[in-house]
Amino acid sequence: MSTIATLLRDRRYLAFWAGQVTSVIGNSIGLVALPALIxxxxxxxAFGVILAAEAAASVxxxxxGGVIADRYSRSLVMAVSDVVRVVGVLGLIAFGARGPLWLPIVAGxxxxxxxxxxEPAHRAALPQLVGPELRQQANALDSSTKRIGAAVGALIGAGLVTLLSARGALVVDVATFAVSLATLLWLKLPRVAETEAGKGMGAMLGEARDGIREVRRRPWALVIMLxxxxxxxxxxxxxxxLVPIVSQERFGxxxxxxxxASASVGMVLGSALAGRVRTRRAGVWAMNALLPCALLPLCLAVPVPLWAWCVAEVLAWAGIGVFVVLWFTALQTEFPAEVQGRVFALESIGNFALQPIAIAVAPLLALTVGLPVFALVAVVxxxxxxxxxxxxxxxxxxxxPADDGVDLAAVR
Structure with missing residues (x-):
């Protein structure tokens, strides 16, 4: 029996997986509907301010969120998250296009x-449902199907906005949260904390420091987050x-x-490949898989044909898919279950904290130094x-391990 069939025969994992894929589809519908509404x-x-408010609150x-995921049932935390986001989407339906601007900002x-x-609860919940022997394959299935779900959701969102309205599409988004919420309430994952959590802000700050300390004790994880x-x-x-700007200038x-679409195909292929990787040097696989990403800035700087750029996107995102699956599996395996919420929160902060700044300054920087120089710096x-x-x-x-025995020459 295939690994995927084995995973999906587990009713608890199947419910978790189906509910979260449905939620991803709904989120993608919302991403398409929101600009059409606002x-x-x-x-x-105003649209930028609302998105910035959402990003700032998240970061x-x-x-x-990681501390809370480690204190309480992770399925319950995810269910509460669904309720909070439903209220946010309902706020956008009601006030996204009318009323004072502060109302959709609050919704964001x-x-x-x-x-x-x-985010922290979701990644930390999966090891509670899947044993170590299937964890890598479960991460691969999760990553690839969510990418497919995101693409399907975007297409559905575009159709709903056209056939109904932006508000109608967001109503469908709310309905997908109901599916996710039902599966999470059915799962009832137990809390992983062995002792009762302290109360108050001081206790939460102490637990946050404990999570940071756990990462610092593992320099290999800290350096990859950096x-x-x-x-x-x-x-x-x-x-x-820059991709939408440059591609439109060149090709329309x-x-x-x-x-x-090419990036989505690559991510699906890479995630599927990562589920089959069997190696004691997962880090070597993960880092080498990132190498095709060097093609992305080169395609910005060099006027390659569109088909070649699409191939580069497939290769680069396939590599990212391999990296993500191996990396998440390593964190779920290495860190104790009771701190994984905080670990995945720190991992997300590392990836997203500076992203809004980079998105804002990238066009100005590329215009100032020129795309060739920008691409060279990015590759280096x-x-x-x-x-x-x-x-x-x-x-x-x-x-x-006590001794990696890393042969850097062999790695390169």
């Missing part, structure tokens, strides 16, 4: 708060901003759709951070 009524500046509260903050609760921060700031966030508005940063982390023991295996 931009015509309030303009791009600022992620570590608190609620979406961010819900996301801060959801690697993610640097690469997001210098490579992935700027690429996210339809090009970005082809490039986005990618290569240096991808292979520089092997100087830290444990990176090659994505674990904390």
């Amino acid at each position: 931009l015509p009524a309030r303009g791009p500046q 600022l509260l992620l570590l608190a 903050c609620l979406l961010g708060i819900g996301g801060a609760l959801y 690697q993610g921060t640097v690469q997001v700031f210098f490579l992935f966030a700027p690429n996210y901003t 508005p339809a090009a970005y759709g082809w490039l986005s 940063v990618l290569l240096a951070t991808t292979y520089g982390v092997f100087a830290v023991r444990g990176v090659a295996a994505l674990r904390s």
Whole structure:
């Protein structure tokens, strides 16, 4: 029997997986519907403020979300997250296009708060449902099907906005939360904390410090989190901003759709491949998989044909898919269950804290120094951070052994 069939035969895992894929589809519907609702009524500046409020609330509260995920039942925390986000979406339906601007800003903050609760609990919940022998395959299935779900949700969202309205599409988004909520309430995962949590802000801050301490005790994990921060700031966030601009200038508005679809295909293929990887050097696989990402800034700087750019997107995002599955599996395996919420919160902070700044400054920076110089810097940063982390023991295996025995020449 295949691994996927084995996973899906488990009713508890199946409920968790189906509920969360449905939620991803709903989120993608919302991403398409939100600009269609707000931009015509309030303009791009207000739309940007609402998105910034959501992002700021999420980043600022992620570590608190990790603490909460480690204190209480993770399925319950995710259910509360769904309720908070439903209230946020209902607020956008009611006030996104009319009324004082502060009302949709508050709704955006609620979406961010819900996301801060959801992300750490979701990643930390999976090991409670899947044993170590199937964890990597479960992460691969989760990553690939969510990417497919996001693409399907975007298509559904576009159709709903056209056939109904932006508000009608957001109502469907709310309905998907109901599916997720039902599965989470049925699961009733037990809390993992062995002792009663202290009360008050001081106790929560102490638990946050404990989570940071757990990461610092594993330098291989800390350095890869820092690697993610640097690469997001210098490579992935700027690429996210510049690809639609450059592709439209070269090939017209339809090009970005082809490039986005290629990235989705690559992520699905890479995630599926990662589920089959059997190696004691998961870190070597993960870092080498990131190498094709160097093609992304080069495609911005060099006028390659659209088909070649699409191939580069497939290769790069396939590598990212491999990295994500191996990395998440390593964190779920290495860290004790009772701190994983905080660990995944810190991982998300590393990836997202500086992303809004990078998105804002990337076009200005590229315009100032020129795309060729920008691309060269991005490639150098990618290569240096991808292979520089092997100087830290444990990176090659994505674990904390007594002696890695890393042969850096062989790694390169």
